[in-house]
Amino acid sequence: MKMKKFINNPENLTDELLDGLAAANRDIIHRGEENMIINNALEGADRVTIVTQGGSGHEPAISGFVGEGMVDISVVGDIFAAPGPQACVDAIKLADKGKGVLYIVLNHAGNMLTGNLTMKQCKKLGLNVVKVVTQEDVSNAPRENADDRRGLVGCIPTYKIAGAAAAEGKSLEEVAAIAQRFADNMATLAVAVRGATHPSTGAALADLGEDDMEIGMGQHGEGGGGRQPMKSADETAEIMVNALLKDIGIQSGEKVMLFINGSGATTLMEQLIIYRKCEQILKEKNIEIVANYVGELLTVQEQAGFQMFMARMDDELLRLWNAPCRTPYLTKK
Structure with missing residues (x-):
């Protein structure tokens, strides 16, 4: 193309x-x-x-x-x-x-x-x-x-x-x-459903096919070993938020920062639907979101997907944020 x-x-x-x-x-x-x-x-x-x-x-x-x-x-x-x-x-x-x-x-x-x-x-x-x-x-x-x-x-x-x-x-x-x-x-996990093109050469950064997504996609189309059939917003959010919680070791009663960062071609509608599910999961686990962001901060040209970011927060970090x-x-x- x-x-x-x-x-x-x-x-x-x-x-x-x-x-x-x-x-x-x-x-x-x-x-x-x-x-x-x-x-x-x-x-x-x-x-x-x-x-x-x-x-x-x-x-x-x-x-x-x-x-x-x-x-x-x-x-x-x-x-x-x-x-x-x-x-x-x-x-x-x-x-x-x-x-x-x-x-x-x-x-x-x-x-x-x-x-x-x-x-x-x-x-x-x-x-x-x-x-x-x-x-x-x-x-x-x-x-x-x-x-x-x-x-x-x-x-x-x-x-x-x-x-x-x-x-x-x-x-x-x-x-x-x-x-x-x-x-x-802090911890981040990215997912992509379509790769970007290099704007200087037109070369595709990743080929994900029509029916797959990749959890763990890197900043420049690098694979993350998480190729799997496309899942719904709620299913994807659950996989990703649980992976981040496990990695940082967040426990009930703790406070976190949560970002949904669009990779360039994922609509705000989709990002907000994902965020909604993350908040539900964290509330069920008695984990409070004290700082957040939904939108594009760091993109990969027109890559379709998003990065989910989470960090453990305390009063000092929250004040500085x-x-x-x-x-x-x-x-x-």
Whole structure:
């Protein structure tokens, strides 16, 4: 099937989308050198600052969450590709306002290679940086092998909670510890019913056939070993929410954050039907949802499916989640 997308020269995709993002949100962000998206308020930031990185093609993630109370600089790679380490080092140097930098990296091979090389160079330069890795995909490794887990939508609430802690004036060690505590108590499981196409090449990222779905689909069409016949919304929700509860070890009486993140081509109607069932299941188990989101935060072009995200919450994490922020795609007052 011929790819139909409103694009120009495929070689200019990242450049043009970053121009568009900055132009559409010029009151919050601006575009810097080396494909950086920068918080307009960074210059006057007397606090810990936050830098992250990742490939384009997952909009609004990750650059749509640059702004006050979240990320200060996002370093953007080409479609589904990590940026180079020099750009990340330059971003960390630019971001550092004397209080240190939290560097958040999603666990994918390219991002981790860049992240490790970046940290090595930062150490040589004597920069005050702490790296936190988000690695919460339950489908491709058990919790005891967390370093093998892919980073999915969990990066977004991690940005929010870390950003709020930084805004409160906490030290770099305190901000990093809070971000790590949250990251250690979160889990995501994705499902897809149709794969996306690579917008530069038109290549299909996954072939799921007419009657199947895959629980455990990765960010770029990677399989998760959960290929099965298509199920109803309620059946799918039950499989997924129970897998997340088991992974984190959530018990009766606990409080959780729950996201249904659309992958790009799943309607809000479907996402809300899924969320409804999740709430019913959790209520029956005496588990309280204290923070939530339903909608698109991190997409995979026009992949049909969603990511279900859950995290254990406490009073401090809830306060930080609810703290003010202003970014292109998430604002809290």
